[in-house]
Amino acid sequence: MKIAVYWFLGFVLLLGTIVLMKRVLFEFLHWNGTTKNDWAYILWWIVVFAWTFFGTTLIKKKIKL
Numbered sequence: 001m002k003i004a005v006y007w008f009l010g011f012v013l014l015l016g017t018i019v020l021m022k023r024v025l026f027e028f029l030h031w032n033g034t035t036k037n038d039w040a041y042i043l044w045w046i047v048v049f050a051w052t053f054f055g056t057t058l059i060k061k062k063i064k065l
Contacts, residue, residue, distance in 0.1 A: 003062050007055035014051060018044050 021040060026032040 004059050007051075007059065010051060010055070011048075014044070014048055 018041075021037075021044075022032065026037050026040075029036075031037040
């Protein structure tokens, strides 16, 4: 169960990262509401899907043991 807690904390960290990027970085660069920040959202979603896939596989392996 310890691995699930770490996975959840990592997911919260991912959410915090996108909020920080949207509220601070994109506002500073005046990218909020433009298409200039699309690459960051695409990259973020790829990382989220990879994190979800990796975490669920790892948790399933630990539960079966």
